[in-house]
Amino acid sequence: MKSYLTRRGFMQTAGAGAAVLGLSNSRPSARAFASGDGKPALLGGTPAHKGGWLKWPQWREDWEPEVLKVFRSGRWYRGSGKQVGEFESAYAKLLGARRCLATASGTTALMVSLHVMEVDAGDEVIVSPYTFIATYNAILNAKALPVFADTDPATLTIDPSTIESRVTSRTRAVMPVHIYGMPCDMDPINAVAARHKLPVIEDACQAWLAEYKGRKCGTLGDLGCFSFQESKHIPSGEGGAITGMRDELVDKCASFHDCGRPYGTVRGSGQFTRGNNYRMTQVQAVLLAQQFDKLVKETEIRRANADHLSAGLGKIPGITPVRLPENSRAVWHLFPWRYDAQQFHGLPREKFIRALQAEGVPCSGGYHEQYYDGLIDEAIASRGFKRLFNAERLKAYRGSFQELKGNRQVCETTVAITQNLLLAERGDLDQIIEAVAKIHTHSAALAGS
């Protein structure tokens, strides 16, 4: 049986990558070929990768003095200290945004942005279906309908050409999602939104420092939303942010997220206006502010290692790395590829995933068709939604999920590994490529087992 990656090919690719990166951990090791053409682990062979992967999140002792200082000060709430404000200025600077507002989470960042963009009960928001469920829920929380545009199977992000046909008289906003840290193709998205005078809210909850045509995600639409939840590249347990280029919009966000207190250009009569408490605490802010250098450095490592994986995996028939929009740079919260079972003797994706896991490579199928999970059905069957939308619209809306052919294809054929694997040594990354090549070589036996 033939392996698609010769030992020399491995060494050359790994060596070139190491030179570009200048990383001390980039040695192409003999360990990468430990199991060579051997039997897949699922059939009793030796796993391609032994030992674990980097644990996430990470804690650094040198963050502790600043964190303790806040705890000891007793000034924990944003109104009684300056750390949240300092974090906001620094994060805005890091992204090249005019302003930033810290929030309690990514979900609350989305909720505040939707409110400020005047998404109201009975409205519709055009959104990517290929996302974490919080994106759907933030829209439903506003008693608005998440209307799904299709996913482009090549990019895994919203297909801009499928937005316009979804615009109705009730559409109030467009919400592209830079999923897995891969920038959406924002120029055509902004163009269609502008044609219909719709604001664009970027769900950049997985896209810290991702870039599109020289600008960072979160600065490409009207408002951008970020998450700092524990699994994220820059985590604080919970936490979020809204970025924007227009003062009056971010002032509105600031007021609404702080119980409707007057803020900046939002003065009203000096009284509270409508709003809720979606504030970040000082402790979250000091934790986040100390991670900027780490984020920047690790982003470069993930990028270089993702390029290395794309080059290696892309040589294996049936594995297609994701295409990014021209002149854009992803940050890879997950590193996905598309899997073609036909090129693996019909080995079902679920079994491919099991086989790869058995090789010591944690992986998953990414998001599934969540609009069939009952969450949307429950929402549109509720008293409120039935009052807000007529039966005909809700029926057509529910029926329209069938049109999401690109998204279905993506949900059925994607395989992904998480970001912490991209911080591993080159030798370990080569073992991922080796594991997939091994599964391919033995796919007939695996499919029949």
Ligand SMILES: Cc1ncc(COP(=O)(O)O)c(C=O)c1O
């Ligand atoms: C794409 C996306 N949107 C929204 C959210 C919500 O963020 P949070 O968990 O901070 O509320 C997340 C978090 O995982 C996300 O990945």
